[in-house]
Amino acid sequence: MVTDSAVSPGGYVPPTVDVPALAELLDGEYSEVRTLVRANLATYAGVLDEAEELGFDAFRERVREVVVEMAATGQTGMGFPKKYGGGGDIGASIAAFETLAFGDLSVLVKVGVQFGLFGGAILQLGTERHHEAYLPRLITGELMGCFAMTETGHGSNVQALGTVARYDADSREFVITTDGDAARKDYIGNAARHAELAVVFAQLEVGGEHKGVHAFVVPVRVDGAVAPGVRIEDDGRKMGLNGVDNGRIWFDGVRVPREALLNRFADVTAEGVYESPIDNPDRRFFTMLGTLVQGRVSVAGGAINAAKVALAIATKYGDRRRQFEAAADGEEQVLLDYGMHQRRLLPLVARTYALHFAQDVVRTQLHEVFSGIADDERARRELEARAAGTKALGTWHATRTIQECREACGGAGYLAVNRFAALKADSDVFATFEGDNHVLLQMVAKGLLTHYASEFENMDQLGMVRYVTGLAVDTVIEKTSAHKLLERVRDLLPGGDEWDQEAGLFDSEYQLAMLRFREEHMLAGLARRLKRGMEQEKHPGVVFSQVQDHVIAVAHAHVERLVLEAFVEKVRQMPDGNGDGENKAAMALLCDLFALSTIEADRAWFMEHGRLTVQRSKAVHREVNDLCRKVRPLAGDLVDAWNIPPEMLRSPDLVG
Numbered sequence: 001m002v003t004d005s006a007v008s009p010g011g012y013v014p015p016t017v018d019v020p021a022l023a024e025l026l027d028g029e030y031s032e033v034r035t036l037v038r039a040n041l042a043t044y045a046g047v048l049d050e051a052e053e054l055g056f057d058a059f060r061e062r063v064r065e066v067v068v069e070m071a072a073t074g075q076t077g078m079g080f081p082k083k084y085g086g087g088g089d090i091g092a093s094i095a096a097f098e099t100l101a102f103g104d105l106s107v108l109v110k111v112g113v114q115f116g117l118f119g120g121a122i123l124q125l126g127t128e129r130h131h132e133a134y135l136p137r138l139i140t141g142e143l144m145g146c147f148a149m150t151e152t153g154h155g156s157n158v159q160a161l162g163t164v165a166r167y168d169a170d171s172r173e174f175v176i177t178t179d180g181d182a183a184r185k186d187y188i189g190n191a192a193r194h195a196e197l198a199v200v201f202a203q204l205e206v207g208g209e210h211k212g213v214h215a216f217v218v219p220v221r222v223d224g225a226v227a228p229g230v231r232i233e234d235d236g237r238k239m240g241l242n243g244v245d246n247g248r249i250w251f252d253g254v255r256v257p258r259e260a261l262l263n264r265f266a267d268v269t270a271e272g273v274y275e276s277p278i279d280n281p282d283r284r285f286f287t288m289l290g291t292l293v294q295g296r297v298s299v300a301g302g303a304i305n306a307a308k309v310a311l312a313i314a315t316k317y318g319d320r321r322r323q324f325e326a327a328a329d330g331e332e333q334v335l336l337d338y339g340m341h342q343r344r345l346l347p348l349v350a351r352t353y354a355l356h357f358a359q360d361v362v363r364t365q366l367h368e369v370f371s372g373i374a375d376d377e378r379a380r381r382e383l384e385a386r387a388a389g390t391k392a393l394g395t396w397h398a399t400r401t402i403q404e405c406r407e408a409c410g411g412a413g414y415l416a417v418n419r420f421a422a423l424k425a426d427s428d429v430f431a432t433f434e435g436d437n438h439v440l441l442q443m444v445a446k447g448l449l450t451h452y453a454s455e456f457e458n459m460d461q462l463g464m465v466r467y468v469t470g471l472a473v474d475t476v477i478e479k480t481s482a483h484k485l486l487e488r489v490r491d492l493l494p495g496g497d498e499w500d501q502e503a504g505l506f507d508s509e510y511q512l513a514m515l516r517f518r519e520e521h522m523l524a525g526l527a528r529r530l531k532r533g534m535e536q537e538k539h540p541g542v543v544f545s546q547v548q549d550h551v552i553a554v555a556h557a558h559v560e561r562l563v564l565e566a567f568v569e570k571v572r573q574m575p576d577g578n579g580d581g582e583n584k585a586a587m588a589l590l591c592d593l594f595a596l597s598t599i600e601a602d603r604a605w606f607m608e609h610g611r612l613t614v615q616r617s618k619a620v621h622r623e624v625n626d627l628c629r630k631v632r633p634l635a636g637d638l639v640d641a642w643n644i645p646p647e648m649l650r651s652p653d654l655v656g
Contacts (some may be wrong), residue, residue, distance in 0.1 A: 014630060015585035017637035022583050025574070026641060028360060030095035033078065037099040038645050040070050045647035047104045052416055056242060059106075063243035064194055067110045068141035075100075076115045077139040079294070080123060084135035090294070091367035098301030098359070102309055102648045105426035106243025108302055113189035113244065115139070116295050117147035121199040124291035125215050125262035134197070134217070146188050146195035146220070148249055153182025156439045158201065159285060161213055163251065165202040169272035172258045176202060176218055176251040185249040187433075192234040192247030196221045199262070200251070206274045212281045215262040215288070218254060229254040240425030264291075290380055293387045297359075297366050299434045300391040303398035304355045306427045309648060310398075311349055312639040313419060314405035317412070317654040318345060319636050335408075336635060342628035344408055348401050349638055350593040350631070355394050358566040362386050385447040388440035389559035395430040396437060402427060409654060418651040441555035442548070448523060448558055449530075465530055465540035505623050508568045511595035514611060515561040518602070521609060522554045560598055567591045586634055593627040600624050 027034050044066050054062060070076055079093030080086025087093070097116070100108050119138050122130050122145075137143035154160050162183025165174045178184055185191070191198070200218045204211040219227045226232050235246040261268060265288050266276035278284040318336035335341045365383045368374040406413040406420040413420045431437050504510065526547060533543030544551075571591050574584040599606060600620050606612040612620070631638070649655050 012630060014633045015582040015589070017586050017634050017641070018583055019637050019640050022586075022637075022641035023643045025583070026356065027643070028095075030092055033075075033092045033095050034099045034643075036073060037075055037096050038102070038643070040073055040075055041100070041103045042645045042647050044070070044103070044107075045645070047107060048419075048422070048648070048650060051104055051106065051243065051422060056237065059243050060193055060245050063104075063106050063110050064144075066107050067114065070107075070111070071115075071139065071141040076111050076141075079115070080119065080135060080139050081131070084131060085139045086135070089367075090370045091363055094294070094297055094301060094363045094366065097298045098305050101302035101305035102644050104243070105302075105306065105422070106241050109189060109241050109244050109426075112295070112298055112302075113147060114141065114144060116298055117292075118145035118190070118195075118197075118199055120292060120294050121147055121215060121262065122217070124294075125199075125264050125288060126217075127262075127264055129259060130217065130262060143196060144190055144194045145197040145199065146190035148185040148188050148191070148198040148218075149201040150185065150187055151182065152184050152186040152248070153180075156436050158289065159213060161201055161203060163200065163202040164205060165200075165214065165216055166205040167207070167258075167268050167272055168255075169207075169270075171255070172270050173255045174204075174216060174258065174260060176200060176216065176254040176256065178250040178252065187235060187246050188249060189244050189246055191220070191232060191249055192245035194245055198249065204261075204266075204268075204274075206268055207272055209274070211266070211274055212285050213288075214266060216256060217260045217262065218251070218256050220249060227254070239428055240422065241429065290384050293384050294366060294370070295434045296387040296391040296440070297362055299430055300355075300387070300394035301359050301363065303391075303395040303427060303430045304352060304359055305642075306423055306430075307348075307352050307355075307398040307401040308639070308642045309419065309644055310402040310405035310423055311345065311352060312642060312644050313649055313651050313654055314408045314413075315345055315349065315635050315639045316649075316656065317409050317651075320656055336632060339625065339628070341408065342632050343625070344404055346628045346631050346635060347593055347597040347624070348397075348404060349635065350590040350597065351397060352401070353587070353590050353638075354563050354567040354594040355390070355397060357570045358390055358563040359394065360570075361562075361566045362390050381447060385444045386559075386562065388435065389444045389555060389562070391434060392431075392437035392440045392444075393556070393559050393563065395427075398427050399431060412654055418654050419649070438552060441552050441559075444555035444558060445526070445551040448554065449527065465534065465544050505596060505620060506592050508571075508591070508595070511592075511599070512561070512564060512568060514599055514606065515557065515564055515595075517611060518605065518609075519554065519557040519561050522550070522557050526550045526554050564591075564595055564598065567594060586638070589627060589631055589634070590638070593624065593631060596620055596624050596627065 024031060047062065047066055050062050051059060067076070074087060075096050077085060077093075078087035078096055079090045080088070082088040093115075097108070097112065100111060115138075119135070122134050122138065126134075134143060134145075138145065149158060149161075151161055151163065154162060162179045163185070164177050164179055166177070167174055185198075185200070188198070196219065198218050198220045200216050201213055202216060204214040218230075220230050220232065221227055229252045231250040231252070233248040235248060238246065258268060258270060265278060265284055266274065268274055276284055278287060315336070318341055319334060336345070362383070365374070365379070365386060369379050369383050402420060402423045406424065409418065409420070412418060416422070529547045529550060530543060533546065534540065568591060571584060571587045574587060575581075576584060599612075603612055603617045603620060607614070607617055646655075
């Protein structure tokens, strides 16, 4: 809604946002799915209070009950085949998970562990014998399980896991053993209380030969008691997510039948012969891990929606809370009318919209790859990189946004009833699980440097350095540049003060060119540094270590460019006619705010590299301020369009 006060002194009249139409655009093709989840969130809204009122053990049990009851509505099983009771739609399962993030995040993560990690591993790594044995009961929540990959001493280095699975041909069994405390499984959701089964990742040994990491279905409880040979220890209280029972697991010669191996990509015959359709062990490993990319896509979407909750609360509060007199009429001014308050919140609203549309892209890619619509190696590699990058930027955005929103609500934001305490505590670990963000961005950069080459799966860090240094620098650029970007940027940025005054900052091609130039320039510089290090005959590991900051910067620049492209494309697709044009104008404002605030945040780099003069840099800063003023009258409608159930906002004194 636009009021008379929304008309600026310069006569600018902001567009009128059609909130239901914008909400429909944001929900996209999964509107029905999201409506179901919103209804469930409202039904179980009491869990937000129970998180604070119940004791440690009681809240864990309550979260399990809620997850099982939600499963009965079909909400959590949408990604599984219909023949086993699922919905047969992977994209819908991601949309459901994203929407669930409006609520209690322990419920969200418990769902992710049970249906995404445990269930996803059974589905993607197993074959029909595993699907028939486990999926029907898993989908209903009757059979609870856990995903036992992470180890205390190995973390993100999955290829170096210490748990061992040796095949005993005489008994036709695998023997699972924890090789020292560094190899204990740690931080495993569902392990401490509720899991009956674990998908255990272990180093397979057959006939004395090491075959790399494989996954096995291992019972960890029998009739509620810890299984023989298994030791489980509760991780105890955490910073947040205390409705999820994380634990540590040790295995002491636990025997499981030969059929316990999840054998989609490799199998062991009864006689002890190892077989796999993928000869190269590194490629086999990366193919196996690639099937689990759904977790990263889910976490990214969950983080973005958690940020929406914080922004909705802070924006609504800023639109009604008054502080200090700022005009002659003597009335105190609404917080969101202050320029600094706009600066704090509105670029974050714009970035949240941008990440929402970027998440739409990666969700669609995931659906197409896993539904067989785009099932080729190149599509899979690009999906893995995009999922990794979106997860990193999305989770960092949530952490930053929730903190800024808490501060923007002053002392009131510190009260638990206003949700920030839980949002901060529960979402903080999103930057860590499903892959540490810095490790994920290194994977993104590796894909860029190698152009997602077929050799990609076989390269460790050292192999990647050698591969890149074997190419000419211009070959790296040519391989990664789909746009002939350097030439395009030169055309768009002729330079000089006169051009600075005349060229439009609001041209999306200019904005994209700036981010593309930054990415390409950083990538070329990284390739040169790698080559220089190798020419100095340094060890490849040392070379890579010395340029890691550059690696992360390249990946970050790449993903920000993808996010802007997604936003620009979404605005271009919106219809112009009738009332639709108003929403399109509102999205164009937000897109400009995201693009220019992104350039502004890195304007030192752009000035260092001749892409911004001092005068133009100041112009960018001024325009971001002006865009904040233009977006300000729309702020309430923009956060309402996220359609967060009112029960999830809680915060009665903040949102009214």
